[in-house]
Amino acid sequence: MAKYLIPLVMFMVLVVFLAIGLTRDPHEVPSPLINKPAPAFSLPQLKAPEKTFTAAEMRGKVWILNVWASWCVSCRDEHPLMIQYAKSGAIPIYGLNYKDQREDALSWLSELGDPYVLSAVDEDGRVAIDYGVYGAPETYLIDQSGTIRFKQIGAVTPDVWTKQILPLAQELNRQGAK
Amino acid sequence: MRLLSLVLLLIVASVAIAKEAELASGDDPAVEQRLTALSKELRCLVCQNETLADSQAGLAEDLRKEIREQIKAGKSDKEIIAFLTQRYGQFILYRPQVTPTTYLLWFGPFLLLAAGLVILFRYIQQRRNVISDVPLTSEERQRAAELLASGPGKERA
Numbered sequence: 001m002a003k004y005l006i007p008l009v010m011f012m013v014l015v016v017f018l019a020i021g022l023t024r025d026p027h028e029v030p031s032p033l034i035n036k037p038a039p040a041f042s043l044p045q046l047k048a049p050e051k052t053f054t055a056a057e058m059r060g061k062v063w064i065l066n067v068w069a070s071w072c073v074s075c076r077d078e079h080p081l082m083i084q085y086a087k088s089g090a091i092p093i094y095g096l097n098y099k100d101q102r103e104d105a106l107s108w109l110s111e112l113g114d115p116y117v118l119s120a121v122d123e124d125g126r127v128a129i130d131y132g133v134y135g136a137p138e139t140y141l142i143d144q145s146g147t148i149r150f151k152q153i154g155a156v157t158p159d160v161w162t163k164q165i166l167p168l169a170q171e172l173n174r175q176g177a178k
Numbered sequence: 179m180r181l182l183s184l185v186l187l188l189i190v191a192s193v194a195i196a197k198e199a200e201l202a203s204g205d206d207p208a209v210e211q212r213l214t215a216l217s218k219e220l221r222c223l224v225c226q227n228e229t230l231a232d233s234q235a236g237l238a239e240d241l242r243k244e245i246r247e248q249i250k251a252g253k254s255d256k257e258i259i260a261f262l263t264q265r266y267g268q269f270i271l272y273r274p275q276v277t278p279t280t281y282l283l284w285f286g287p288f289l290l291l292a293a294g295l296v297i298l299f300r301y302i303q304q305r306r307n308v309i310s311d312v313p314l315t316s317e318e319r320q321r322a323a324e325l326l327a328s329g330p331g332k333e334r335a
Contacts, residue, residue: 026226032267099236125240132265134223134237 031132031151038065038142039130043120046097046105053094053120055146062172064093064165065140066116066156067128069100070108072136078155079112085161086115091141091169095119098128098136141165144176209249216255217242220262221270229272 033039042054055065066082068075086093095116097105102121109119122128131140134153141150150168152160214231220241222233230238230245241262248258259271268274276284314322 029223029267029269032264099240125237126244129240129244130265132267134266 028153029134031148031153033132033148034151036148038140038146038148039127041120041122041127041130043096043122043127046095046102046109046119046121048118049102049121053118055142058094058142059146060144060176062091062141062143062169062176064091065096065131065142066093067096067098067131067133067136067138067140068119069098069136070104071100072098074155075137076112078137079115081156081158081161082115083113085156090166092117096127096131097121098133099123099125139165141169141172143172206250209246212249212255213242213246216245216249216258219259219272221272223266223270 038055040055042052045051045053068078082093085091093115095118097119099122105119105121109116120127125133131138137155139150139152139156140148143149149172150165152165156165217230220230222228222230222235222238222241224235224237225233228235228238230241245258245262248261253261262270263275268277268280274280274283
């Protein structure tokens with residue numbers, strides 16, 4: 001009897017593995033940058049090109065870096081949520097305008113609204129390479145010490161925001177206040 | 179007239195080929211060769227099943243540019259691969275490094291092979307026992323002799 005059960009058991013194991021495989025998104029590659037220092041950069045600002053923005057300025061704050069571009073379709077989907085989150089004032093959101101044209105980026109913001117405290121311009125995508133960006137939009141949560149704590153590849157969903165980013169940011173702020 | 183057009187065609191073709199070769203080799207053939215060799219080992223993260231060498235994705239172009247510049251700056255292949263894995267993880271390598279997290283990936287097939295061999299040998303051993311020669315008992319020997327003596331056809335009747 002047991003002899004005939006073996007193929008069935010093996011088949012069940014295979015089914016379980018395949019089922020788990022189906023629930024995972026192959027595009028979500030775990031980032032090696034989690035819990036590593038956020039790469040330093042110094043980039044011109046989108047709205048004030050003569051001014052620069054550096055990651056070092058953000059020391060002591062919990063903040064979000066959101067990689068976006070006017071050519072990026074998913075960014076457009078994500079945008080209303082970003083505006084909503086920015087309005088809530090929970091975490092300051094900074095933009096990294098990725099391989100975009102300045103005019104396109106500016107008109108995108110004036111058309112759809114600007115959730116960002118400011119956007120830094122990464123014209124040639126160099127800084128994005130340092131951050132391991134491969135599919136905009138990508139969102140990083142960076143803590144007071146300048147360490148990347150969370151990375152979202154693709155659009156942030158309300159679920160990710162309320163269940164992961166927000167609680168983590170609150171926890172970090174609490175720890176920082178002590 | 180025909181000859182003239184043929185000659186013209188050949189000239190145009192050779193110029194086109196020369197142009198193409200020039201484009202492919204870039205400014206420094208040694209650098210391009212290393213770039214090609216390296217990027218064949220690297221995965222394009224946007225398309226995932228293409229190498230960095232084959233991919234036409236924007237990011238792949240940027241990464242090739244980055245690698246080209248690092249080669250020109252005199253970095254070794256190892257340093258360049260370290261640069262990329264720091265940012266994109268092991269996933270970018272078509273041949274992941276042997277680390278505790280990739281042990282199963284590297285040695286899993288050999289484990290399966292070993293398990294298969296063990297099962298095969300056990301099975302053969304078992305069969306050998308089953309089909310091993312068991313001498314006939316005297317009763318069986320007698321019955322066999324009787325059957326043989328009764329001749330063809332008779333026994334069935």
